[in-house]
Amino acid sequence: MEIRKYEMLEISLGHAELEKATEENAAVFQFCGTPEEEKKQIKVPAFRCSGGEYRVRFMPMHEGLWKYRILAGTQNSGGEFLCTAPAENMHGPVRTKGEGFVYDDGVRFLPFGTTCYAWIHQPEELRGETLHTLENAPFNKIRMCIFPKSMPYNNNDPEVYPFRKKEDGSWNVNDSDPVFWDMLDAQIINLKKLGIEADLILFxxxxxxxxxxxxxxESCTYLRYCIARLSAHSNIWWSLANEYEMVHAKTLEDWDEYGEILLAEDPYRHLISIHNFLQLYPKKRWMTHCSVQSGDINRILLWKEQYGLPVMIDECGYEGDIEYEWGNLTGFEMVHRFWQTMCRGGFCTHGETFHREDEVLWWAKGGKLYGESAPRIAFLRELLESLPGEWKPIRRRIGNPNADLSDPAEAESEKKFKEMMEKFPQDIQDSFYAQTPLQIESDQFRLLYLGHACPSRIHMQLPDDGSWKIELIDVWNMTRNFLIEGVRGNICLGLPAKEGMALLAVKE
Amino acid sequence: MEIRKYEMLEISLGHAELEKATEENAAVFQFCGTPEEEKKQIKVPAFRCSGGEYRVRFMPMHEGLWKYRILAGTQNSGGEFLCTAPAENMHGPVRTKGEGFVYDDGVRFLPFGTTCYAWIHQPEELRGETLHTLENAPFNKIRMCIFPKSMPYNNNDPEVYPFRKKEDGSWNVNDSDPVFWDMLDAQIINLKKLGIEADLILFxxxxxxxxxxxxxxESCTYLRYCIARLSAHSNIWWSLANEYEMVHAKTLEDWDEYGEILLAEDPYRHLISIHNFLQLYPKKRWMTHCSVQSGDINRILLWKEQYGLPVMIDECGYEGDIEYEWGNLTGFEMVHRFWQTMCRGGFCTHGETFHREDEVLWWAKGGKLYGESAPRIAFLRELLESLPGEWKPIRRRIGNPNADLSDPAEAESEKKFKEMMEKFPQDIQDSFYAQTPLQIESDQFRLLYLGHACPSRIHMQLPDDGSWKIELIDVWNMTRNFLIEGVRGNICLGLPAKEGMALLAVKE
Incomplete structure (x- = not known):
């Protein structure tokens, strides 16, 4: 038997005799190749699927020979398989690396998310339309709920639920409905084919x-079913919550327990985050990145420091025209928030909420996109993916950018100013500084985003060595115009004094 | 002798013999009419003016007979005068009233400020141009420095300084230069003729x-000269500082001393504020209102609660195209900040900074206005001045504006949400709620501002009694369009889903 690296192996454990002791049903996988340190045993639990059959799933992360043993009731069978090189576009689960993300194989992953909370709970035809839209959209991550959603514009019931009910009408979390889970599997695989990470919202x-x-x-039973059934998909992320504070039945400790279970029991260590309503959940060891609801992009620097993790602004409002203030951003503002966030060193997530009488709004149900932001997000994605290496956001130098520090009076004034500033908490400093231009840089490039600011000129402080080429970018009109090349050191450039400008300086 | 109420009486105390004991030179004024409680003696100090002459100035605040005695060296003369009704457009000094301002005669004053820090330090021709611009502009308050200003675009030296120098080259604060102060007096009077309050920045x-x-x-000597010389102008406000934290030579106690001196020695109790760089100065008894540098309009509600004073956003950036981020707002953004601020229950101040090779930028030097915001601020001013009575900003109802509270499940959910929200500090609550629409209201009207939000519909909760008429306002195109009349209770209105919309509902 052969299977490609990062693909899913599924083994049936049979039926009837297992029903009484499901928690003991599992398979143990062991890598037999090199590296040696990966030879530890990986135990994966079974889950019940259609027809009462039990299965285990496994995703091999190393090429070479694997052996496995099945533990199921009195059964004790086993086998082996060869894990071969991954398919060309399969890079494995996404990991964090420093302030950003990479696939398991080391290829950089720059997330450009979108939001379709309840798209899997819609009729098949609409799901197909959603996938067709995603195929032509710039998004490589999607926030989606496992449970259905009830809210304005979310008034329809799904055709199928994750569990069947007990006789008393309550949910039987031990009786998962295979129709639902087969459908969910199929959607995760559809997303995988499109190169999209499924950021699964658990609660x-x-x-x-x-x-x-x-x-x-009951919640933990459901969570363990998710782990057993879904974790062998390479393209899933665990999002414990949408708006954890709003799930009033759960305590802070409950959320921590979910995180601990995932940390202990997900063999692949998929990314784990918890999305807030108003305040970020405290840092925990299971947390791989911050999944933030906020429009306060200045805090990205602060959160990165406080959490030491990549920061994803997973909710900052949606392009649209509905009544709720989170759902009536202009297309420009949605694009602006992507640029702001990424030029502060974070990552951003899109959503769209144009009112429709049929209530099919992208943010909840998928369907079609009607807004103007997606092509501009594609433009930004293409630009950022073309930039070499890792970058960091920079805080602009405190004080007057044009101060002549060789003048003792100016130097003294700058020093005093800096001292005064440093007395303030970092968030107050950040709220004052570097709103514009926001800047990310590596040793190869500098990208400055001007946002709503409309200067007619700007000073850039390039290194004194090397030779730099500068382009003017119009983030809305999606143009990149060559300005100058062969420059270094401090220069002053003329600008068109309009909104949505960015400057890219690349070392030649 | 007759003088109109709120006008300035000036009496000469002569010359030579006074020079040794200036601090004892004064005049004492006493009102002889009714009301009885105003019969306390008002002592006003003399100040040195051109030619070494000493004078006292006085502004009577009550109609009727006044007597005065001059105390100057060995002199002890006196006299009387009749204070008659004020000129038609003279309303006296501005006072605070609740969350807003009124003139001394009780007429409402809605400040619409602008900023020309160093306009009086420019050549006469340019000062004339500034006054001409102000004559045709919507501003009724101007932020201006007594001392000249040094900064980018502020590289020219003034023709005259407030003091003359000692032989060692340092300023002699006891030797005020009458050329400067005569000029300043003239500008304050010019502003008064235009109905403009001079918000004098002392340091x-x-x-x-x-x-x-x-x-x-030395600073206190200068301050006392300002009081003696300037306080009898009806249209001055005292602004202790522009950016107090940045004046590194002064301590928090120094600023408090200036406030205490003004409180004790300004007979007219002109408004007193202190403008911040990053953090508001702590509340003091001499403070009449908050003069704030900030773009964080949500904090207006918080500051009003913390200080119990009217809040003026005296600096929130300027319309223009210069490099500094505080000086390159679009015209729309400047107008938006006025609407935001006023619909949060504060007051706002304009400025303009378009780059010019001759460095004549309105924000510093005056001259001409080149931007697009001033006519829109005029439109806003006309609208607000037409609205009856006093208004308050409202915090929008927490939770889903459309929740059906007669449904027990929805009511319970709203209750839990409200409880959760109330655990957060007020500023976090405010940062989340009511960004849009911002709303002010009285029993006669409701004004909702939608800002950057672009909803295609909005629910309004009007009182169940009365009959209301609603207009749609386009803050940029300066149009007011009748939408509907004869409505009450909860209604839902269609909107054009574009930026810069406001709704005015007036009780018929």
């Missing part, structure tokens, strides 16, 4: 069916 | 001549 508050009211024990 | 950090380095004793 959320917008519920009218009782999923937000499950006991902690 | 500021942007200095290359040594005024920011005066000792505390």
């Amino acid at each position: 959320h508050p917008y519920d009218r069916w009782g999923f937000a009211q499950l006991t902690q024990e | 500021h950090p942007y200095d290359r001549w040594g005024f920011a380095q005066l000792t505390q004793e």
Whole structure:
């Protein structure tokens, strides 16, 4: 038997005799090749699927020979398989690396997310339309709920639920409905084919069916089913919550327990985050990155320091025209928030909420995109993916950018100013400084984003060595115009004094 | 002798014999009419003016007979005068009233400020141009420095300084230069004729001549000269500082001393504020209102609660195209900040900074206005001045504006949400809620400002009684379009889903 690296192996454990002791059903996988240190045993639990059959799934992360043993009731069979090189576009699960992300194989991953909370809960035809839209959109991550969603514009019931009900009408979390989970598997695989990471929201508050009211024990049973069934998909991320504070039935400790379970039991260490309503959840060891709801991009620098993790602004409002203030951004503002966030060293997530009488809004149900931001996000993605190496956001130099520090009076004034500034908490400093231009840089390039600011000139402080080429970027009109090349050191450039300008300086 | 209420009486105390004991030179004024409680003696100090002559100035605040005695060296003369009704457009000094301002005669004053820090330090021709511009502009308050200003675009030296120098080259604060002060008097009077309040900035950090380095004793001498000389102008406000934290030579206690001196020695109790760089100066008894540098309009509600004073956003950036981020707002953004601020219950100040090779930028030197915001600020001013009574900003109802509270489940959910929200500090609550629409209201009207939000519909909760008429306002195109009348209670209105919309509902 052969299987490609990062692909999913599924082994049936049979049926009837397992039903009484599902928690003991598992398979143990062991790598037999090199590297030696990866030879530890990986135990993966079984899960119940259609027809009462139990299966285990496994995603090999190393090329070479693997052996496995099945532990199921009195059964004790086993086998082996060869893990071969991954398919060309398969890079494995996404990991964090420093302030950003890479695939398991080391290829850089720059997330450009979108949001379709309840797209899998819609009729098949609409799901197909959503996938077709995604195929032509710039997004490589999607925020989506496992449980259905109840909210304005989310008034329809799904055709199928994750669990079947007990006789008393309550959910039986031990009786997962294979129709639902087969459908979810299929959607994750569809996303995988499109190169899209499924950021799976495990719990959320917008519920009218009782999923937000499950006991902690029931919630953990559901979570373990998710791990057993879904973790062998290479393209999933775990998002514990949408708006954890709003799930009133859960405590801070409950969320921590989910994180600990994932950390202990997900063999692949998929990314784990927890999305807030108002305040970020405290840092925990299971947290791989910050999944933030906020429009306060200045805090990205602060959160990066406080958490030591990549920061993803997963919710900063949506392009649209609905009544809610989170859902009526202009296309420009949506694009602006992407640029702001990325030029502060974070990552951003899109959503779209144009009112429709049929209530099919992208942010909830998928369907079509009607807005103007997606092509501009594609433009930004193409630009950033073309930039070499790793970059860091910079805080602009405190004080007057044009101060002549060789003049003792100016130098003294700058020093005093800096001293005064440093007395303030970092967030106050950040709120004052470097709103514009926001800047990211590596030793190869500098990207400055001017946002709403409309200067007619700008000073750039390039290194005194090398030779730099500068382009003027119009983030809305998606143009890149050559300005000058062969420059270094401090220069002053004329600008068109309009909104949405960026400058890219690349070392020649 | 007759003088109109709120006008300035000036009495000469003669010359030579006074020079040794200036601090004892004064005049005492006493009102002889009714009300009885105003019959206390008002002592006003003399000040030295042109030719070494000493004078006292007085502004009577009550109609009727006044007597005065002059105390000057061995002199002890006196006299009386009749204070008659004020000129038609003279309303006296501005006072605070609740969350806003009124003139001394009770007429409402809605400040619409502008900023020309160093306009009086420019050549006469340019000052004339500034006054001509102000005559046709919507501003009724101007932020201006007594000391000259040193900063980018502020490289020229003034023709005259407030003091003459000692032989060692340092300023002699006891030797005020009458040429300067006569000029300043003339400009305050010119502003008064235009109905403009002179918000006089007493100290500021942007200095290359040594005024920011005066000792505390010297600074107090200068302050007392200002009081003696300027306080009888009805249209002055005292602004202790531009950016107090940046004046590194002064301590928090130094600023408090200036406030205490003004409180004790300004007979007219002109408004007193202190403008910040990053953090508001702590509340003091001499403070009449908050003069704030900030773009964080959500904090207006918080500051009003913390200080119990009207809040003026005296610096929130300027319309223009210069390199500094505080000086390259679009016209729309400047107008938006006025609307935001006023619909949060504050007051706002304009400035303009378009780059010019001759360095004549309105924000510093006056001259002409080149931007697009001033006519829109005029439109806003006309609108607000037409609205009856006093208004308050409102915090929008927490939670889903469309929740059906007669449904127990929705009511419970709203209750839990409200409880959760109330655990957060007020500023976090405010940062989340009511960004849009911002709203002010009285029992006669409701004004909602939508800012950058672009909804295609909006719910309004009007009172269930009365009959209301609604207009749609386009803050940039300066149009007011009738939408509907004869409505009450909860209604839902269609909107054009574009930026810069406001709704005015007036009780018919």
